[in-house]
Amino acid sequence: MKKIxxxxxxxxxxxxLSELGPLFLPVQEGPVVLFQPWQEGAETNLDTTNTAVPxxxxxxxxxxxxxxxxxxxxxxxxxxxxxxxxxxxxxVHPCDLYAVEMLDKVYMEQDPPDELYKKRRENTTIVxxxxxxxxxxxxxxxxxxNPAEAPGTDVMAQLKNGSVxxxxxxxxxxxxxxxxGDLLEDGSGEEFARREVKTADFNLKLDGLPEDLKNRFEDxxxxxxxxxxxxxxxxxxxxxxxxxxDVEDFGHExxxxxxxxxxxxxxxHFTEMAGGHNPRPGRKxxxxxxxxxxxxxxxxTFGQIACVGCGRCLRSCPVNLDIVQAIQALGGETVEQx
Amino acid sequence: MSSVNVLLPQQAxxxxxxxxxxxxxxxxxxxxxxxxxDFMPGQCAMLSIPPVGEAIFSITSSPTxxxxxxxxxxxxxxxxxxxxxVVPGQQIGIRGPYGNGFPVDEMKGKDxxxxxxxxxxxxxxxxxxxxFAHREDYGKIDIVYGARSPADLIRKSEVQESWAExxxxxxxxxxxxxxxxxxxxxxxxxxxxxxxxxxxxNKIAITCGPPxxxxxxxxxxxxxxxxxxxxxxxLEMRMKCGVGKCGRCNLGPVYVCKDGPVFTLEELNALPAxx
Numbered sequence: 001m002k003k004i005x006x007x008x009x010x011x012x013x014x015x016x017l018s019e020l021g022p023l024f025l026p027v028q029e030g031p032v033v034l035f036q037p038w039q040e041g042a043e044t045n046l047d048t049t050n051t052a053v054p055x056x057x058x059x060x061x062x063x064x065x066x067x068x069x070x071x072x073x074x075x076x077x078x079x080x081x082x083x084x085x086x087x088x089x090x091x092v093h094p095c096d097l098y099a100v101e102m103l104d105k106v107y108m109e110q111d112p113p114d115e116l117y118k119k120r121r122e123n124t125t126i127v128x129x130x131x132x133x134x135x136x137x138x139x140x141x142x143x144x145x146n147p148a149e150a151p152g153t154d155v156m157a158q159l160k161n162g163s164v165x166x167x168x169x170x171x172x173x174x175x176x177x178x179x180x181g182d183l184l185e186d187g188s189g190e191e192f193a194r195r196e197v198k199t200a201d202f203n204l205k206l207d208g209l210p211e212d213l214k215n216r217f218e219d220x221x222x223x224x225x226x227x228x229x230x231x232x233x234x235x236x237x238x239x240x241x242x243x244x245x246d247v248e249d250f251g252h253e254x255x256x257x258x259x260x261x262x263x264x265x266x267x268x269h270f271t272e273m274a275g276g277h278n279p280r281p282g283r284k285x286x287x288x289x290x291x292x293x294x295x296x297x298x299x300x301t302f303g304q305i306a307c308v309g310c311g312r313c314l315r316s317c318p319v320n321l322d323i324v325q326a327i328q329a330l331g332g333e334t335v336e337q338x
Numbered sequence: 339m340s341s342v343n344v345l346l347p348q349q350a351x352x353x354x355x356x357x358x359x360x361x362x363x364x365x366x367x368x369x370x371x372x373x374x375x376d377f378m379p380g381q382c383a384m385l386s387i388p389p390v391g392e393a394i395f396s397i398t399s400s401p402t403x404x405x406x407x408x409x410x411x412x413x414x415x416x417x418x419x420x421x422x423x424v425v426p427g428q429q430i431g432i433r434g435p436y437g438n439g440f441p442v443d444e445m446k447g448k449d450x451x452x453x454x455x456x457x458x459x460x461x462x463x464x465x466x467x468x469x470f471a472h473r474e475d476y477g478k479i480d481i482v483y484g485a486r487s488p489a490d491l492i493r494k495s496e497v498q499e500s501w502a503e504x505x506x507x508x509x510x511x512x513x514x515x516x517x518x519x520x521x522x523x524x525x526x527x528x529x530x531x532x533x534x535x536x537x538x539x540n541k542i543a544i545t546c547g548p549p550x551x552x553x554x555x556x557x558x559x560x561x562x563x564x565x566x567x568x569x570x571x572x573l574e575m576r577m578k579c580g581v582g583k584c585g586r587c588n589l590g591p592v593y594v595c596k597d598g599p600v601f602t603l604e605e606l607n608a609l610p611a612x613x
Contacts, residue, residue, distance in 0.1 A: 076429035244585030249389040274415020300591040
């Protein structure tokens, strides 16, 4: 099923789709673009390259209360949080959905599945938007990411000559387009334009890198690479394939809630145990953990490097200690010199 | 059950509390109807006490005990400290079981050498109880157990009376220094293991204790010609989820909470030494 809509009519479409549940789409917030719930008059921006933060928080929220507790005398009562409501994610670029596929492997395919994540995935209808042109930090070409096609999306969309062409890929996507009714015109005669999107070439040597890293836990590269790291954790915050979380209680002795929230392996307390022992006590160990997880540990379990070349860490790291720097230091020009 | 959020705890009730040492208590815990879940020796459970939070503890009772779960808990952190203040009848949160447990089937037909230090006896005790309940499946059992002082040994009467009376079983106790009234061995656990001169033939050694003790026990076992596949230990890491997702106990390609906490020395040697 293909449909088409003129861009000036999009606010009407937003309004219609938002009746299904919160509609998240790229919204201009001052200097940055973020996925935000649409509301009347929102300054949407479909022409943006990647948003500042990936939309992973739709499935793994920054903060998610999953139970309330009440204590009365010696009794403890546990009250599970309400079911999650349906949502629509509109305008996500393919690389972010390649990353969601990687999170799915951990959160849905690996036993036991994470029901909180799974329900949000199942209750969200996704409209992916193909990329028109990359920004200078995009390097998805290195990771077999096709900027024109998105895996697992319910609807594929493309901006085309002042219109948006939409094609349903799943039943969920079909239902979404049907919801819009007469707002959408028949697009069966339209074709998706073939576009070559050429991203930055950082000369990354990725073939065999996971295998190569198996014996490089003590490599001298790690003694140098971490030195500029400030431990701010922004790389994990903006990374679409980072998924670590914390679980905490908030409340008092009579009642409160238990929630989980994003956490970061770049923080010292992350692995610090009661009694003070810390298996990853310094920045060197933590920087090594993060890059080894992306480049060696995740690939060993799931068969692919946990990076999609979205470029957010290149944009965000205050000291340029991004994954491109790490891959170059580990396997770029230095590999022959080792 | 697949649609249940695995992070949700169930209610459990404290049956009673035993003060083992000045900083270790054993809690006996029961679910709504008997055991909260079935488990194998070496597996762990997440205990929680709001609003302090959750932490992971090894189950110290044997799965053959159908009455309750037991946890021997040392007061070292926020949650363990809160658990030291519970009273009988109080409800706490529990979820689990987590982890792989000891390879009880692979150990069949072997002689077993248990080496524990201090609170490190807790996970071993679950396996020891299991082996006694399936006595005909296992050969000679030696238990070396030590602590700083006689007052720091846990489950004293059980270790000295019940275990020592089991068939084909020897219990070897040691404390770090001389104490009035102490007539057993004096010396560190690794030294005592060397002195006892265990032979590695058809034997599996299972050890748990403070990291420094484990380090020297492994050296002692190597000198006694135990090979890495004959040595088993169980690791402790900070954990939040217990199901291999939150990232804290990630060690190379494994997650200690689901792929461990029990590893042979051979398996550990293949992982980054970051525990």
